[in-house]
Amino acid sequence: MTEQIGFFLLSWLDPSLLALTAAGTLAGIYIGAIPGLSVTMAASILISFTFTWEVNAALALIAGVFTGGVYGGSRSAILLNIPGAPAAIATALDGYPLARRGEAGVAIGLSTVMSVIGGFVGIIALAVAAPVISDFALLFAPRDYLLLAVMGLLLVGTMSGESLAKGLFAGALGVALGMVGLDPMTAEGRFTLGTVQLMAGIPYVAAMIGFFGVSEALVQLHNLRVKPVKQDVSRIVPPWHLVRKYLPLSLRSSLIGVVIGALPGTGGDIAALMAYDQAKRTVKNPSRPFGEGAYEGLIAPESANNAAVGGAYVPMLTLGIPGDAVTAVIIGALFIHGLKPGPMLMIETPHLFWFTVGNLTLANIFLLVFGLTGIRAFAKLVECPPSVLIPLILVLSVVGTYAIQNSVVDVYFMLGFGIFGYLLKMYGFQVGPVVLGMILGPMIDVSWRRAVISVGDDLGFFVEEAFASPLTLVLLAFMSFLLLSQVPFGALWRRLRGQPPG
Amino acid sequence: MMHRRMLLGGLAAAPLLGATTARAQAFPSRDLLGVIQWGAGGATDVTGRAVTPHVEAALGQKIVLQNRTGGTGAIGLTYVHGLPSDGYTLLYGAENPLLYKVLNISRLDYTDFTPICLLARSVPVIVANKDKPWNSLKELVEDMRRNPGRIRMASTGPGGQAHVVSTMLASTGPFRHISIPFDGEGPGLTALQGGHADWMTVGSGAVAEHVRAGRVKALAVFNDAPLPSLPNVPPATADYPELARLMPWGSFYGVWAKKDIPAEAREKLVAAFRTGTANPQFTQLMTGNGNVVMNTSGAEAEAFLARWQSVTAWILQEAGAARTDPATLNIPRPS
Amino acid sequence: MHDQRRRREPGETLFGYLLLLMSLAVMAEGSRLQGFDSVSAPGIAPLAAGVVMAMSSLAIILRTRRVVPTEAGFATRIAPRDVALSVLMIALYMALLEPVGFHIATFAFLSALVLYLRRGGPGFALLVALVSVIVVHVVFRMVFTVVLPQGWLLRGLLPPGWLL
Known part of the structure; x- marks a missing residue:
């Protein structure tokens, strides 16, 4: 036990490791905040950079970047409506309206505290229950991933805005956009029009930047002459009573984050979206209606995506299976440093496990410190006149999109999406469902096909197998509950009885 | 390290102002670009990133690595193909392009490229879920023959290691099984451990630790001799000696440049990669992971590629999995 | 409803x-x-x-x-002058990105759009554009080694294999 505490505290007591964790966290916040710069990218650069270092130093730096990066995406989501990272998509839904009201400072402060709470839940889960969680994650069959994705897609219903038909169209369009490229299962081109450029598909980050960032920038051109809203930065650190009030929601969301993060096929982006959906369903009296700047709509995704960091480390450390793209790169780093990531890692090098846990804890403490400082300058950024801010947003969108996979074609798509998204917005559509469809569509596609291929295309056998699995049954029951809860039974009943809707 | 990078970047901006004398300087006079055709964290990426620092030391210049993924590597290859043949752009690739034409993925493949260095190859390992009754490759294959269309294999898509090895196994006598494509070896191994697939073929590097921990059962290595990293796993030829004619077979990782780069650049690159690949740190890393260091270039590498392509394309053609007949592509039948 | x-x-x-x-x-x-x-x-x-x-x-x-x-x-309602002209400039920027490369295209786009939207003097717009291009170059090209589009029109002017 004392040995484990020693490993846990290793990076706390060694000044150079302490400094590296701090530097990593700070850099991560900015990497996360700049769209197109991803933690995956930063981590793989760090590997060639830390090649000659000791493995602990490399891991400390990466843990900091990972923690900071997942959080940093919320900055640009709140301030510019451009989620800096996919995990911050849900954050933009209520975070940006808050900034439009002049509450950017409060929003960032609150999301910092909630991210740290989520981060700690993730770490505790990792430290206490890693083997249990990873065995649970292995139970998920393709059909269970399918159910998870479908549950996520139900969010279209609550994200649709004025008309369900428009929401459905946007969601289905997103699914279709997500299919562009070589089919991952048969290597056949879909929507590629026979060109090589389209084979790689359209990254959903490009769509996210276009539909969220550029289209909003174009909308803002309508009120170019309106003075930007004055940002209230008098109260950055959220008051204790507010934190306590939202603690239950934050903890619920964090648990969703841990589980979704630990599943090898899903990461912080889906965790945050599902947590947002959960908040929208369970919170009866939000501070404001969701989508118009509800604190709850900010707290749920921010807690969940940072909890997913701890979750993602679970299968990586226990089984050598990456929980997401970043942990895949970390596994590569361990290889290069001569370690053997795999099921024996925790048994043969237990110090690595406790070192990582200690490191993530430290990174979260730094996150709290760095997250709560410098907010004033950030918030003031949006007070910059739109005639300068909007062109800068456009350029940032271009570079960010290009950086994802070094492709100019992606930039064309991103700008095209921006203009198309502008039209959608002008005609009363919500753009959220498009991005949601792009994220979940490919998951639904491959999970469904994998599931039916596993049963030799025999749908009878498919149902039989699904009903034999307790996990599938639980997920199925949960999904039916979500579906039924969306149907307004009261109104239907009144209408059937011929009474006017209440 | 960080400092050096900044410095190099700073220097890179300076000659914009006027130096065109660079043409006269010896190769390489500045940063090179290395395009990796697979994603960060994958085998091609890890192998490339592990060897590059040693090559940079031998070359005296930095190689800026970037991943251009998609289209089973066709995107990265097409990109490098479109850049000037000056020796300053390298393609870090794997075996997949050799099958692009047969599988109708892209019209461009390694034809216009020259192998600078084949770094390492992995040996496929046939593994099963640990609760399955089979204890040898023969038991698995015979069970598939007895129960056609019942046993599930995790694959990595057409032309992938699992697909080709199962086709090769079927050349010993046909069987029918369900093949579920996953996004890569990692996700396939995950499904295998969860019982959502019964068996699969994985590169030795990715699976060795899982075998050692007893999480999966190794039935055979697809080789004509056991591997040093998995000494207790029998070679596939023990059960099916006729497979020997197809071996050695498996994924491999290498570095290519355009065919028409200046001879001086090619010689320098080949020499630098030969030195870099021979670095003990790199060879230990590779063999420790169960890979086989190749470090071949020139005619030897060309011959390896030609044989690999011929064997694989024709086995796919015989199984009806090829979309274009290798005969029309002038790929000779394996001798 | x-x-x-x-x-x-x-x-x-x-x-x-x-x-x-x-x-x-x-x-x-x-x-x-x-x-x-x-x-x-x-x-x-x-x-x-x-x-x-x-x-x-x-x-x-x-x-x-x-x-x-x-x-x-x-x-x-949908395409007031500011929006229409900005979209036009974006389209032009897209078209220029590959031929002249990221640095020049971005500098031109930024200075033109800021100049148009702000309706002030050209000095400020040019300064904003210059600083932004430099910042992007430092962050993306140097720190993150993202090789930005080079521009084939000017390729002849640069030494072979040049990476900007």
Whole structure:
């Protein structure tokens, strides 16, 4: 036990490791905040950079970047409506309206505290229950991933805005956009029009930047002459009573984050979206209606995506299976440093496990410190006149999109999406469902096909197998509950009885 | 390290102002670009990133690595193909392009490229879920023959290691099984451990630790001799000696440049990669992971590629999995 | 029911038909990929998405026909001058990105757009553009080693193999 505490505290007591964790966290916040710069990218650069270092130093730096990066995406989501990272998509839904009201400072402060709470839940889960969680994650069959994705897609219903038909169209369009490229299962081109450029598909980050960032920038051109809203930065650190009030929601969301993060096929982006959906369903009296700047709509995704960091480390450390793209790169780093990531890692090098846990804890403490400082300058950024801010947003969108996979074609798509998204917005559509469809569509596609291929295309056998699995049954029951809860039974009943809707 | 990078970047901006004398300087006079055709964290990426620092030391210049993924590597290859043949752009690739034409993925493949260095190859390992009754490759294959269309294999898509090895196994006598494509070896191994697939073929590097921990059962290595990293796993030829004619077979990782780069650049690159690949740190890393260091270039590498392509394309053609007949592509039948 | 509050924007009907057309294209691709033939074909998800898109765009078109149009025209409601010109400049920027490379295209785009939107002197716009290009170069090219588009028009001017 004392040995484990020693490993846990290793990076706390060694000044150079302490400094590296701090530097990593700070850099991560900015990497996360700049769209197109991803933690995956930063981590793989760090590997060639830390090649000659000791493995602990490399891991400390990466843990900091990972923690900071997942959080940093919320900055640009709140301030510019451009989620800096996919995990911050849900954050933009209520975070940006808050900034439009002049509450950017409060929003960032609150999301910092909630991210740290989520981060700690993730770490505790990792430290206490890693083997249990990873065995649970292995139970998920393709059909269970399918159910998870479908549950996520139900969010279209609550994200649709004025008309369900428009929401459905946007969601289905997103699914279709997500299919562009070589089919991952048969290597056949879909929507590629026979060109090589389209084979790689359209990254959903490009769509996210276009539909969220550029289209909003174009909308803002309508009120170019309106003075930007004055940002209230008098109260950055959220008051204790507010934190306590939202603690239950934050903890619920964090648990969703841990589980979704630990599943090898899903990461912080889906965790945050599902947590947002959960908040929208369970919170009866939000501070404001969701989508118009509800604190709850900010707290749920921010807690969940940072909890997913701890979750993602679970299968990586226990089984050598990456929980997401970043942990895949970390596994590569361990290889290069001569370690053997795999099921024996925790048994043969237990110090690595406790070192990582200690490191993530430290990174979260730094996150709290760095997250709560410098907010004033950030918030003031949006007070910059739109005639300068909007062109800068456009350029940032271009570079960010290009950086994802070094492709100019992606930039064309991103700008095209921006203009198309502008039209959608002008005609009363919500753009959220498009991005949601792009994220979940490919998951639904491959999970469904994998599931039916596993049963030799025999749908009878498919149902039989699904009903034999307790996990599938639980997920199925949960999904039916979500579906039924969306149907307004009261109104239907009144209408059937011929009474006017209440 | 960080400092050096900044410095190099700073220097890179300076000659914009006027130096065109660079043409006269010896190769390489500045940063090179290395395009990796697979994603960060994958085998091609890890192998490339592990060897590059040693090559940079031998070359005296930095190689800026970037991943251009998609289209089973066709995107990265097409990109490098479109850049000037000056020796300053390298393609870090794997075996997949050799099958692009047969599988109708892209019209461009390694034809216009020259192998600078084949770094390492992995040996496929046939593994099963640990609760399955089979204890040898023969038991698995015979069970598939007895129960056609019942046993599930995790694959990595057409032309992938699992697909080709199962086709090769079927050349010993046909069987029918369900093949579920996953996004890569990692996700396939995950499904295998969860019982959502019964068996699969994985590169030795990715699976060795899982075998050692007893999480999966190794039935055979697809080789004509056991591997040093998995000494207790029998070679596939023990059960099916006729497979020997197809071996050695498996994924491999290498570095290519355009065919028409200046001879001086090619010689320098080949020499630098030969030195870099021979670095003990790199060879230990590779063999420790169960890979086989190749470090071949020139005619030897060309011959390896030609044989690999011929064997694989024709086995796919015989199984009806090829979309274009290798005969029309002038790929000779394996001798 | 909320739609009664909304009025029909200029061009909305046409937009609806455009969406329907898109839906049909998606369905066509789905059926080309055997979406009708097998439950596990590559075309099954595109086909399903196309069907949902087609049905919802039909519903959208029908709904649009029933609401009262606004009096204002397309040029005032949807594409006022600031928006139209900015979109035009974006298109030009896109077209220039590959030929002249990222640095020059971005500098030109930023200075032009800031100059136009701000309606002040050119000095400030040029300064903003210059500083932004430098910052982007430092962060993306140097720290993150992202090789930005080079521009083939000017390739002859640079030494071989040059990476900006």
